[in-house]
Amino acid sequence: MKKPLALALALGAALPQLPARAQAPAWPAITQQNRPWTRWWWEGSAVNAPDLTHLLTQYEQAGLGGVEITAIYGVKGAESQFIDFISPKWLDMLGHTLTEGKKLNLGVDVAQASGWPFGGPWVTPADACKYVAYQTYSVKGGEQLAEKISFMQKPIATAIGHKVDIKQLKDPVATNANLQALALEQVRFEKPLPLQALMAYPEKGAAIDLTSKVDATGKLSWTAPAGTWTLYAIFQGWHGKQVERAGPGGEGDVVDHFSKVATQHYLQRFDQAFKGRDVKGVRAFFNDSYEVDDAQGEANWTPLMFSEFQRRRGYDLRQHLPALFAKASADENARVLTDYRETISELLLENYTQTWATWAHGYGAKIRNQAHGSPANILDLYAATDIPETEGENLTRIKFASSAAHVTGKPLTSAETATWENDHFLSKLSNVKKAVDRMLLGGVNHVFYHGTAYSPQAAAWPGWLFYAAVEFNPQNPFWQDFGQLNRYAARCQSFLQAGQPANDVLLYLPQYDAYQRPGKVLLQHFDGIEHGFKGLPIDATSELLLKQGFGYDFISDKQVQQVQASGTGLRTSGGAQYRTILVPAARTMPLATWQHLVGLAQAGATVVVQGQLPTDVPGLGNLTQRQAAFKKLTAQLQFNPTAGGQRATIGKGAFLLGADVPQLLAQAGVQRETLVDSGLQFERRRTTGGHTYFLANWGDQPLNAWVPLATSAKSANLYDPLTGQLGVASLRQSTKGRPEVYVQLPPGGSCLLDTKATAAATGPAYVYYRPTSAPQPVAGPWDVRFVSGGPTLPAPMRATQLDSWTKLAGEAGQKFAGTASYTTSFTLPSGSAEGYLLDLGRVGQSARVQLNGQDLGTLIGPAYQLYVPKSQLKASNILAVSVSNGMANRIADMDRTGQEWKKFYNVNMAAKLKENRGADGLFTAAPWSPIESGLLGPVTLTPMAAGGPPL
Template sequence: MKRTLALLLLASLTAQAQAPKWPAITQQAKPWTRWWWQGSAVNRADLTRLLTEYDKAGLGGLEITAIYGVKGAESQFIDFLSPKWMDMLTHTLTEAGRLGLGIDVAQASGWPFGGPWVTPADASKYVAYKTYEVKGGAGLAEPVAFMQKPIANAVGHKVDLKQLADPVAANKNLQALALDQVRFEKPLPLQALIAYSDQGATEDLTAKVDAKGKLAWTAPAGATWTLYALFQGGHGKQVERAGPGGEGDVIDHLSKPATEHYLAHFDKAFVGHNVKPIRAFFNDSYEVDDAQGEANWTPQLFAEFGRRRGYDLRQHLPALFGKASADENQRVLTDYRETVSELLLENYTQTWGAWAKTHDALIRNQAHGSPANILDLYAATDIPETEGENLTRIKFASSAAHVAGKPLTSAETATWENDHFLSKLSDVKKAVDRMLLGGVNHVFYHGTAYSPAAAKWPGWLFYAAVEFNPQNPFWTDFGKLNQYTARCQSFLQAGQPSNDVLLYLPQSDAYTRPGKVLLQHFDGIDHGFKGLPVEATSELLLAKGYGYDFISDKQVLDVKNAGAALATSGGARYQTLLVPDAHLMPLLTLEQLLRLATNGATILFQNQTPADVPGLGNLENRRVNFQKLLAQFKFKDSQGGVRQATVGKGRVLLGPDVDQLLAKAGVRRETLVDNGLQFIRRGRAGGHTYFLANWGDQPVAAWVPLATAAKSAALYNPMTEQNGLAAVRATAQGTPEVYVQLAPGETCLLDTNEAAATGPGYPYHTLAAAPQPLAAPWDLSFLMGGPELPAKQQVRDLASWTTLAGEAGQKFSGTAAYTTTFAMPEGPADGWLLNLGRVAQSARVQLNGQLVATLLGPVYQVYLPKYQLKPTNTLTVTVSNLMANRIEDLDRSHVDWKVFYNINMAAKLKENRGADGLFTAEKWAPQESGLLGPVTLTPASVGAPAQ
């Protein structure tokens, strides 16, 4: 097949041509890190010293989170938000500003929001219920009462509830107690007593119960009555990982007064201090209901439910607790969950966001885990933040940002890579890449513990598995990862999202599913939507290369027509909206979809149109109107099993096959995924930016098709920093293809242009012959680390330094240099590909005294152009390993380095847990370390790829 070829060759370029330029690296483009202030035991000198270290390493900013303290440092503890704590914060803000670092602040010491100033009235609550049977003509002999069962749970030990004072904040030594949940045995206040007869009658008896629980009521004759008594309890959830002065009850997130009272405490603490440099306040996920029971109640719930749902919940308490008909149970439960979702959005998230604006600050929020539509919570957040390893989960935060027009999506990144001290920079890079592919463009490492200069190695640490601290040997090469991330994010923070499909999130189908508890918590597809058709559909879209964003019912109402396209409230444009086999849909949503279609849009229904409306209020009227709307879809058979209904200027498509639906709608997938690549795409004036990743175990060197128009493209390698105009050609169909070379684990940025461009070409490498071993002896010198530096030696056969350097090498964590000399290889090559083989774990390569590359893996190779070589060359490879071997030595020697309050170094993997249940490396064998080889040189030519 004849193809039009438009190759941009290196040899044909003029000397005056300018290379493509990297975007400027801003504070925001650099990665940030969570900065743990353990016990808030900080001082000015160490704050300045560490901020300087972080700046040198290429971090852009820090999020201060005050948490539990370190044993032995009690005299240095500073109470959260105390005047001294505020002085330390002010010093940090001043020094960070001097260094050009940004600062966010967590809005609690630990998480979720809570503390000693949270009163019982403002603390999280739950509902308990009890039923009584009364025959007609009889009364209720027993009192209407509920005694709360006591709970006293702590982290890492048992606690005697009898030894605790009420309220919890009144107790001493809360750091050592490390309380997780406390409920005292006490009678609970009655919220409602409703009688239901077997004849369908209902009576509200709440006012007929006296202070002792005595009911003054005789059941009407002729029926048997079931009485439902609801009581309000204190959930008892305590702030997790709280530091001094931050311990106490978690707030009632459903109550606006509780949120306002909580935030007013910060206003009081801020008086007299300049907090304007704080960029954003942060919330570390919901995590209220990871204790016993759930925070499923607020004092105003009955009133709010009636106002929002249009009927009195007290008339349907049996249905709320699953004791009515299946249909009524589901409808009332859905309405209850919808009400809770709205209260969490309005009374917590939006109230918090409005408060932050009074301090000229943003809010950064992890909405996942909430008993709510988390798309709406994320959309109400200035910087939505996600975490995890599943791309569909990550996309909830980025989808909300894209739909709502938020420029940044952040991510708690690399929380648990492997287990403690086993996390390689290549692991972290893959975690970063995963976030970028999911739409994140503002990475936060998790995390960096403040550690004073006086602390013995390994210093102060956090219990999650990756320690982004200067005492970690990988800090030597950490700056390269930060530079890489900044290069990527400098592109991905620019332009606009460029996804084609809005994927409707069937929240009502999720709400209607009963569970063991009243609430349902949402954390991406896997938690809340597992087993619903949207799960498979979202994974299919990813696998097939369709760019999409999730959208909620609330967000759908703000979508506008833009010709045949759809424009969201944030200005993003999409070709279509896909409803993934939803059974239930709110009437307002269906009305909006019909309106959009009537005005020119294409709306897709997978498998079926929704059959019914959710909820109970005004049900029959809503059902009638719903069916009238559906009746306007006059579907007719079309090609490929897709049925089509013309509606006004637009159309509605129906069919079981998502591929066929999207093809009929004119949506093109990015078939580059068939080459084993993963991608995310952003748009800009005149072109697009692609971030491509090769996660396979084989290199990719191929012509890659694009689904967007392009006559030219600039190619950027964010790790090597090479760039140039890519080879671009048009297929017979007129679609563009770009030549891409990516090693396993490698990524690139492709900046396309709909117009032609001239400039230096990208330096593609073609291997010209077989690899040649670099077998000269190596001088091995240990540069820095501990517990001691092994002796220098000459090495003929590369192997782990745990073997080469004996017992000292087995214990050593740090950095060593391998130096050798070699003659310039013979042959006509443009240069040589230096491959280090296996490396444990990161390496810096110097040739003739000049740094040529920092290699993080999984492939350790760098191209050496011929002009850099001399007749005789000196090659130095400086390798850093992990903390593991030195930690192993400490544990074997029973050195107590785990000196932390609260959670004291929990292990991710059960094989790494000792008899006390805590992490131990005592049984580990020494981890391979150093340059393992084989090291080879392969002749290579540079130029445009063959057609």
């Protein structure tokens, strides 16, 4: 019977509102972007369509999401197959790759140099990177300078792996033959340098510009007025840096990154190459780090430096050349040096990064950029990049790229991952997993492996390789199980690419305190905290925040000036929300930044200042007025003592000042994640109605504990990205009113938490396990059969006791790289356990497990364990374990027996560790003892109870 509408509405209004239900746990659909990508080196660009298709198919089958093509130096013996970088044939191969990638759902990025940094044979001397040289002269009143105003550039010629005679080189460098064999690093030809300025400085007063009084021969026509005059002559030199690791058609000078004209000329060569071609399939163009100055001297000048400086800083640098070269007072030296470094930073940002980004956007593509190592504020460079990319092993370093992405609303932060994780052939998939985890913990959500070398099917093992580890190639036996790592990374990134950043603290980067630090050279290169900020208060503070569990992002002055107050919190230009900003004892701060911080506090925000307020403005221009305005602002802050510090209320908000950073942050309403106290590390993102946590246990003990969360949570779904297990987590409220989730993680383990603040849980519970009795051995014997690899397959054998196959299989086992199958039978253990923990013990290096013909999973470590429900066991059972090792033992045998595999131009091959360098300084594995391989055990079954968390 239908009820009248009014009655139905009344009944509905009288019913209590049911709580919202959380979505049942489920893995997101994996996209191309979720999957890890890889750097794909085209050695000599000696590629062909059939092998490209074959390799791309293998990459897709292994679970990769895309490739970044980097043309690189070639392979000896393959010269007839070399293809010049961005030649018509090269672009044909790119077109084929784009077509095949689209079929396979593989993305394609392209490095925009053959090697790094940007440069090549089309870079003219006018567009090549420059340096400044200076010379001083002394003239007394009434006299003329007898010396010629001149500077002869000293010749330099360096190459990889051999000496080179500059007399045998042609100028320009790109006109020389056989550049692959030459492998040039840096070339400066002996030549007179052009004069940029000649300034005469009296003992007191303004300098006089004498540049126009110098003729073509260098003769100065000028009689000095009364007094003693010091003349500074500024010359512009050619830095001579060559593109590193360049391939055919890519060798040449590095471009002047500070010149917009030079950058545009560089990019025009690509316009010419792309004309009439469809390159819309290129997702992003890539720059593989700055690295202009890892040579003699530095590229620290550009032709328009003086005019750019005056336009930006408001005064004439030529009036302060002694200060630029640290010959004036300490204060003037610091201020002029700061202004010079700030100008360099802006030129690199605007004339290179932004110019390049605009060009790429014209092709419907993005830019991916490694800004670290640049002589600039790298937060601003990353912010101008569509996909900021980092590398390395230090979390604070990694966070520079992710911070810029978070603050400016970039959805992706990429990372060159596992570069030199270990020396060649030594990295295990478990090691790479930790490298991936490190990136995820640093805010990265788009991993690029370093890397994969194109290797044709016809190439003898080990195929074509790159000079820097890790070898993510099908020739590596671990490729058999590589897909498990890729599934893991894809699952993690499917969560971490969703939502918004959820850090609470903006950590102000004291760029100007760093700029003013004197050094032996003009430039200062910034790379994380270690390079540029080491020893400043932010050094210790950034580490303290990590250890104490405070989520933070670095922020630059430019970015601070775009932050808005949002209630009592802060909102950045990219829409990210933060609770406060922390200034780590900065001594100098631009007036505009200080004005903005005071304004934010007046609008309701809380600004936390560690140690001391900034006391001065940086730079020299308009100094008196800026200092007065700065002091006037500071005078508005009237501090009163509080617990652990001082507080100055201003407008709707306040400044907090003190030495105890955790206490100050607590007063600002920031709750730390105390889960770090149990050895966990975390990355956190904000989602609709809740948060996502990535948790990693990097301790050496398993974690079985209630994990407290600093965010509100009524329910939580728990995901194991390595095994695929998922379910509704056990959650309780602590006595302090904070949610706690029960988590079990082995050493090296990780998981994802998806919490909801108000929604109730829906779906099956996450299953926890606890042992009910002691482990029981799976004793064997084991039938061992070598199924793939080489150089030859060792004979099958029966092992009564597990050990490395390098011991069990004789000489053939000592040099074997590949996969072996271990099979044994066992009876159903006695007792009434719900299931069993199968622990393989030690494994060298990864394993695929079958029980009674059914796949149980792939184990890549560091823990080699999986749960077996009792329902999968029979009275008599057959356990089969396929174990793959790495390339090391076979390579070591090749080095000991003189088999050629190192056949590459350029570095051929570098070693990470000193002990792995031969007499020639290059890599050798000849001294290595056989590395443990195979199933090492002991293999055990532990009876387990499955269900809720242990009480």
